[in-house]
Amino acid sequence: MAAQPLAVRPCSIAAALEVVGERWALVALREMAYGVHTFARIAGYTGASRDILADRLRKLEAAGLIERRQYSEHPPRYEYHLAQAGRELFPVMLALREWGDKWAVDAPSVAFEHTCGHSVELDLRCGHCAQPVTRESLTPVRPERVPEEA
Template sequence: MENNVGLSVMADQPVKVRPCSLAASLEILGERWSLLAIREMGYGVHRFAQIAGFTGVSRDILADRLRKLEAAGVVERRQYSEHPPRFEYHLTEAGRDLLPVLLALRQWGDKWAVERPALVLRHDCGHRLEVDHVCHHCGRAVNREDLEVMPPVGR
């Protein structure tokens, strides 16, 4: 049973489309092939054909997704050959900031979406990587029960 007063206020609002940063993020990233292309760039794969091969996406869909990600500032094209013109794709700062999101999705998938993970990530401390979400101010774990919805400062 949910007894959180902080977030329950969201359910009590009049029903209308709610402006939301999550919805805005999904407009940019919410397609499977976009996230898989970002995954590959995070693995150090930068060439179009390799990204297509490792993800299984068709070339026309990948080209479309990469154009959208470039327009959104998530990836950048870098030319590596003039004749013929060929480009690599690299994550921008905004793209690199998606690493915790991808790690969290991967961890969720390992637990809930597959019978057995295809690979395991190990941190350089030697242990299997487990991502936790903690408050940067107090260091405590983030749970739904601890959240309160507030308007942004200055409104």
């Protein structure tokens, strides 16, 4: 049997990285998730240059991940807040932080406690059967397409 020709695989991960994959985008979102909203503080906590950060914030706003809110008219000044799409990235950021703590740094720089007082550890489970989700427990399937109306 002849090998099938390879084609670029449609991928939601690749599409998501088009939105948040540029350097400084996720760390700017991290700061907003931590409650930092002014440009100067976001720049300070991320280490991003002002021009690069301004570019990332514009792109994140255009993509609908953040909202810019004016808090001063003279001079005009803005705060940056997570929109719904940005808030929904928070579990992804927690997962990336947990991975980074294990594989990318010698010692974690921050830990989180839940309101119950215990440390937070991610636990990915199936919403239907509550069993752990692992690579081995997943089977890729094509989503059903809704036929176009004539």
